[in-house]
Structure formats: structure tokens, C-alpha cells
Amino acid sequence: MQNPMDILETVRGFMKSRVILTGAELDLFTQIHRGVDTVDELAERNRLNTRAITRLLDALVVYGLLTKNDGRYRLSPQGLFLSADQPDTVLPMVLHMNELWDSWSQLTQAVSLGKNSHSIPISEKSEVNQKAFIGAMHVVGRKLSEEIAEYLDLSPYRNLLDVGGASGTYTIAFLNQNPKMSASIFDLKQVIPLAEARLTQAGMHPRVKLIAGDFYTDPLPQGYDLALLSAIIHQNSPAQNQALYRKIYHALLPGGTIIIRDHIMEESRTVPPAGAVFALNMLVATAAGDTYTFSEIEETLKAAGFSNIRQIRSGERMDGIISARKPG
Numbered sequence: 001m002q003n004p005m006d007i008l009e010t011v012r013g014f015m016k017s018r019v020i021l022t023g024a025e026l027d028l029f030t031q032i033h034r035g036v037d038t039v040d041e042l043a044e045r046n047r048l049n050t051r052a053i054t055r056l057l058d059a060l061v062v063y064g065l066l067t068k069n070d071g072r073y074r075l076s077p078q079g080l081f082l083s084a085d086q087p088d089t090v091l092p093m094v095l096h097m098n099e100l101w102d103s104w105s106q107l108t109q110a111v112s113l114g115k116n117s118h119s120i121p122i123s124e125k126s127e128v129n130q131k132a133f134i135g136a137m138h139v140v141g142r143k144l145s146e147e148i149a150e151y152l153d154l155s156p157y158r159n160l161l162d163v164g165g166a167s168g169t170y171t172i173a174f175l176n177q178n179p180k181m182s183a184s185i186f187d188l189k190q191v192i193p194l195a196e197a198r199l200t201q202a203g204m205h206p207r208v209k210l211i212a213g214d215f216y217t218d219p220l221p222q223g224y225d226l227a228l229l230s231a232i233i234h235q236n237s238p239a240q241n242q243a244l245y246r247k248i249y250h251a252l253l254p255g256g257t258i259i260i261r262d263h264i265m266e267e268s269r270t271v272p273p274a275g276a277v278f279a280l281n282m283l284v285a286t287a288a289g290d291t292y293t294f295s296e297i298e299e300t301l302k303a304a305g306f307s308n309i310r311q312i313r314s315g316e317r318m319d320g321i322i323s324a325r326k327p328g
Contacts, residue, residue, distance in 0.1 A: 024094040029082035092135025103284040116284045145173035157226040167198040184209040220251040230261045237288035245304035255328025263291040264320030272316045
């Protein structure tokens with residue numbers, strides 16, 4: 001028998017989210033991890049109201065992210081992942097979700113108007129928000145990129161162009177899997193230092209060229225046999241994607257291949273489920289972004305000149321993959 005209270009419990013989920021987001025926004029988890037673990041210390045350090053932060057910390061205990069003993073707070077095993085000092089931290093993604101909180105608050109207006117009139121392109125956001133976004137993309141991609149690199153046979157290719165490659169998560173995975181491959185990452189000027197730092201940490205910098213530019217307005221470098229669009233097309237309109245495919249077509253050598261990783265929707269547009277929800281995320285967060293079916297992607301790739309267009313992987317985690325070739 002269905003229980004109407006289950007609906008209310010689901011709707012109340014925003015309260016738990018807001019508590020965790022506020023804890024992350026104040027960086028309480030990192031500070032507690034470093035030993036700043038009493039209400040008085042945290043209130044003084046962050047200039048917070050003592051009563052209010054006590055209520056927040058106690059709620060985080062209730063949600064299982066902190067423990068409390070003799071007035072001191074500690075991170076639970078799950079709470080550790082919200083500390084910036086944890087190697088597998090998810091804090092950058094949580095901070096990105098904190099920004100999405102404001103965007104999703106405009107969903108009703110966006111459904112009425114067809115867009116969120118308050119959305120700001122990532123290239124125009126603050127340095128803090130841009131860094132959080134790039135960090136969030138690494139959080140969701142660090143394991144999936146390795147899985148996809150193992151899934152794809154890229155051994156015939158030697159020179160990769162990672163368009164909008166962010167901090168290089170997929171480039172690193174592809175190069176690790178393919179020792180004879182070199183790469184170029186093309187992304188915004190302010191993103192390049194983040195890529196440089198991660199590539200240096202991974203020992204990949206000698207094999208990667210970093211090229212600053214805006215793929216909406218600037219030409220792409222040429223001479224590649226492989227191009228990657230990883231989680232890019234959902235932020236664009238079909239016309240923007242077609243224009244980008246044309247640029248990639250000219251960047252590729254004859255016979256070169258483009259690989260697209262994204263949500264690839266079935267014709268019902270309800271599968272994969274995460275893609276259906278993500279389409280709303282694009283509605284509130286971008287000017288004209290969306291999730292696309294294979295037929296929609298195929299149409300724009302063909303218009304840009306590509307052939308042999310195939311969906312070579314389906315998935316629930318934005319791990320659908322389409323490949324296409326430039327005739328050679």
C-alpha cells in the first residue's frame with residue numbers, strides 16, 4: 001500500500017541537502033579534519049554565531065557525517081570524503097552542487113519561460129566557482145575515465161585533441177592506457193594552469209600540449225587523428241554542437257575519429273533516468289543546453305561532414321559513447 005508520507009519525506013530531502021551544502025560551503029569538514037573540533041573554535045575562526053553553528057553541527061551528526069563526544073566533533077568515515085585533505089574527496093563536486101542550488105531554485109521560472117534568465121556561463125563566473133566546477137568534473141571523472149580508457153581500443157591513434165579537456169582527467173586516462181599517444185588539451189585560458197598542475201602531478205606534462213582558447217569563438221589546432229568531446233555537448237544547443245563538430249572536422253586528419261562521451265538518450269527521453277534529470281539541470285544552468293538522443297547527435301554530425309556514426313557504448317552514468325569518422 002502506498003504511503004503519502006513517503007512523498008513528504010522525499011520533498012523534505014532538500015533540508016538534508018542544505019545542511020550538508022552549508023557545512024561544505026563553510027569548509028567545516030576540512031577544519032574538523034585538521035583538529036579544529038569544538039564549537040567555540042569553529043565559531044571564532046569563521047566568525048559564526050555560536051548557537052547557530054552548534055545546531056548545524058548537531059544536524060550533521062544526525063545525518064551521519066560527524067560524531068560528537070564531550071563537546072568535540074569528529075568526521076565519520078563518510079564525512080571524511082567532504083574534507084579537502086582526503087585523497088578521494090568529493091568536496092569540489094559538493095561545492096559545485098551548492099552553486100546549482102541557486103540555479104535549480106529558478107526551475108519553475110525556467111519551465112515557464114523555456115530558460116533561466118539568471119544563468120551565467122561558466123566562462124563568466126568567479127575564479128572560485130570555475131575552480132570548483134573543474135574540480136567537480138575531476139571528481140566524477142577520475143574513476144570513469146579509467147574505465148572508458150580501458151573500454152576503448154585507441155591503440156591505432158597517436159595524437160589526441162581533447163576539446164574542453166578541463167584539468168586533463170580523460171587525457172591522463174587515455175595516455176596511461178595508450179603509451180604511444182600524445183595529446184593536446186584545448187580549453188579556456190583560466191583553466192590551463194589547473195590542467196598544468198594535474199598533468200605535472202600525474203607525470204604526463206611532457207606528453208601533453210596545453211592550448212588556450214574558446215571553442216565557441218576560436219579555431220581549433222589541426223593535425224590530429226583523434227578528437228574527444230567529453231561531457232561537452234550537453235551544454236550546447238544543436239546549432240552550437242554542429243558548429244563545434246565542423247571545427248573538429250577541420251582539426252582532424254583525413255580518416256580521423258571523433259569520440260563523444262555524454263548522456264545518450266533513448267527516443268523516449270526517459271532512459272537513462274539520470275539523463276532525463278540532467279536535461280533539467282541544463283535548462284536551469286545553461287542558455288540552450290540539453291541531453292540528446294543518438295538520432296539527434298547523428299543528424300548534426302552528418303551535417304558537419306562526418307560518416308560511420310555509431311553508438312559504441314550505452315550507460316547510466318553519462319558514459320554513453322558515440323564515434324564518427326572524417327572520410328579519408
